[in-house]
Amino acid sequence: MSKRVELAVGLVVALGLALAFWWANAPRGANPPLQAEIPDVTVADGAVALGDVQLRVGVATRPIVAFQPVRWRVRAEVGGKPVGLEGARVDFSMSMPMGEHRHALTLATDGWHQADAVLPACASGHRRWFADVTATAQGRPLAARFQFDLAPDPFSAPREGP
């Protein structure tokens, strides 16, 4: 292979890798539109107003740690009363590609939907994650983003909750 051909093939391979990198990191699925403020649920539950619907997200066990199951709870309210959710799920993501962490939320009590999720720790030290909640309420699609930080040390942090 001549040097020129070698260079051309090398450039094509490098370009292909760059395109694949871009494609693999491109957002997929029904990502919620970015809100003006993303509620932080690291230390307390949070809520987002989507029209007349209030979408609440709660965490049953804190601190939120890597490698251990954390119970996530979601409830939609109108006028303080729960409304039914269909197809509710939560997608976890962070700045580093961590694969797909998608969990279906199942109906529990008092209108709360819940899912147990185990998240990995990022070797780069990044601890900020996003929880994208999507569901349908009263025939209307809902989507909201929440954020949280994993506890620095997953193995020594004392946990509260069930």
Add this chain to the structure above:
Amino acid sequence: MTLDLLGFLTLGLLGGFGHCVGMCAPFVLLVSRRFVAPGSARGATFVAQGWYTAGRLVTYAALGALAGALGGAVQLAGSLVGVQRLAQGVAGGALIVYGLGSLSGLVPGLAPRLRSGQAGQGGPLFDRVVGVLKRRVPGHPFVLGLFLGLLPCGLLWSAVIAATAGGSAPRGALALALFGLGTAPSLLGLSLADQLLVRHRAWINRLGQVFVLAMGAWFVWGALG
């Protein structure tokens, strides 16, 4: 999160192009430079990368078997945290040494000694350190792959977490082996690009060496932090 076996392969494939290409690139370059002599046949690089990948697969499969057997990620992650940190530090150190060794050609007076193969046999302290540390890198890419499979990696842990749902060691091993296999195309592609584009173009090669050095420092920093 539950995944079928095809899901593990897909996770590796997508993650390979979206994650490993960046994080594991310095190790791909390291394997090519450590185990393939300049001027070797084109296939030699792929043989070395194949052995390296096989080593990683074995380690991943072992992690998957443990995860499947334990049924939970926390015990496994907890017991491996020290080992992974050590692996991260050692791997970062090796990258720094290779980065410095490669870039030492830019320092007048140092390059001739390194080229004549006298590293570690006296001379400046830097030569000696490079020579000693070079010998610490495993002598076969398979062994290097076994070791580097232990590097802490969030994507790998995502696969391990998913494997815990499988409930059995054989299934966990198979799942993680498929995950590792899925990461191979991106890294082999990177190796091909390295061979065709980087190694024979001096300035791109220098950029690659600086990248290896920077990633090494980043890995060591992470291991200490």
